[in-house]
Amino acid sequence: MSLAPLLDAAPVIPLHAFAAMAAFVLGLVQFSAPKGTMPHRTIGWIWVTLMAIVAASSFWIHQIRLVGPFSPIHLLSIFTLVMLPLAVWRAHSHRVTDHRRIMILLFTGALVVAGLFTLVPGRIMHRVIFGA
Template sequence: MTLAPLLDAPAVIQFHAAFAFAAIGLGAAQFLAPKGTLPHRTVGWAWATLMMLVAGTSLFIHTIRMWGPWSPIHLLSLFTLAVVPLAVWRARRHDVKSHRQAMIWIFTLALVVTGLFTLAPGRIMNKVVFGG
């Protein structure tokens, strides 16, 4: 395992990865913590902000090009940019069930699934985890 491939990557990829790692950690902690408390809301705002940053920075990464500069992963970014504000709005309306479902989908699709794609051969995170 070596961070060299990530440290040699363009700055947008480094920021994207840092935001994603932070979001994974905060999101996992959030799932385990008590709900509806002030800490839950505070961490939730931080996590939502991180997710918007993860999705936003991904729009400037074009290492996989299927439709011009875009790839299917960018569709998940658009999903995230649309659903995070919706999930926050649902929480503010006290629609706990819809809020919970949206947050689980966001975490699963935008972090877990896309995170697994980054481990594909030839990708930077594959080189970080498995060596060059």
């Protein structure tokens, strides 16, 4: 395993990748830690910020071009940027079930599934994990 392919990429790609990795780890913490506490809220705000960075930075990554400079993965970024404030609003309005459902959807869809997509041969993270 070598971070060289990631660190040699355009600056937005390491930003995107490291924010996604941090969001993944914090997401696991959030799912296992007590809910409704001050640490949960603090880590939650950090997680939301990281997810916004991941989604927004994706618009400057154009390795796969299916529609102009964009690909279907960019639809996931738009979805994430719409759902993040909705999930926060649901928490603020004490609609915990909706908040939980949206956060689980974002974690599994935007981080886990999209993250697995980055391991496809030919992608930067594939080279980081498995080598050239």
